[in-house]
Amino acid sequence: MNRRTMIRSAAVAGTAAALPATAGASAAPPNQWTPEELKDRKRCLDAGLTEDEADCWLLVARAGAKFFELPELHPSTKPEVAQAIHVMQDKLLMRPTYRKYRGSTTRYLNP
Template identity: 65%
Template sequence: MTKISRRVAVRSAAGLAGAAATGAGAAPAAATPADGARTKGHVEERTDAGARGSGGGPGRWTAAELRDRRRVLRLGFTEEEADCWLLVARAGAAFFALPQTHPSDTPDVADAVHVVQRILMQRPAYKKYRKMGEEEEPPPPVR
C-alpha cells in the first residue's frame, strides 16, 4: 500500500477544492499570458472585486474553481467572499508546490488555510443570525 503524506493529501484536497492545480499551469488571479493567449484549462470570468479597491481585478478561474465558486455563492457568500475563498485555496496550493524546507511548515500552513476557510464558511450563517436577531428585536434608536 502506498503511504500518503499529509503534504500530498493537502495538495490533493486543495486541487479538489477548486485550487489552482499544482503543476497544471494555473496562473495567479491577476496574471495573464504575455501574448494574450488563454492558458489551457482556464476560463476567464470578470469579477467586480477590482472595482472595489481589493486589488483583485478580473479573475481567471479554472473550470473547477468556477464550480467551487458557484457552490459557495449558493451557500450565501458575497462575490468578494467567493473570490477570497478561491484565492486562499490558490495560496495553499502555491505554497505546497514550493520545495519543502521544514517538515513542520506543512501542518502549519494547512491549519492556516483551514482557519481562513472556516471563518469564510461561518460568515453567511453569522449574517443570517444577526439579521434574524434584528427582525425579532430591532436595535435601540441612536440618540
C-alpha cells in the same frame, strides 16, 4: 501559551497578512477563473457566500496551492499551513450564518 499555539497563531497571522498582497498580485476577474475554480465558486455562492467572499475563497485556495509547490524547509510547515488555510476557510464559511443570525437578532447585538 505553549510553543505549538504560538506557531499556529503566527501561521494564521502570517497567512492573513500575506493575503492582501497575494490577492492584489493574482486576483483574477471571474472570466479568468479555471473551470474547476468556477465550479468551486458556484458551490461557495450556493452555500451563501457573497461574490467577494467566493473570490476570497478561491484566492486562499490558490495561495495554499502555490505554497505547497515551494520546497519544504521543515516537516511541520505543511500541517501548520494546512491548519491556517482551514482557519481562513472556517472564517469565510461562518459569514453567511452570522449574517443570518445578526439579521434576526439585531436587538441583541446593538443594545
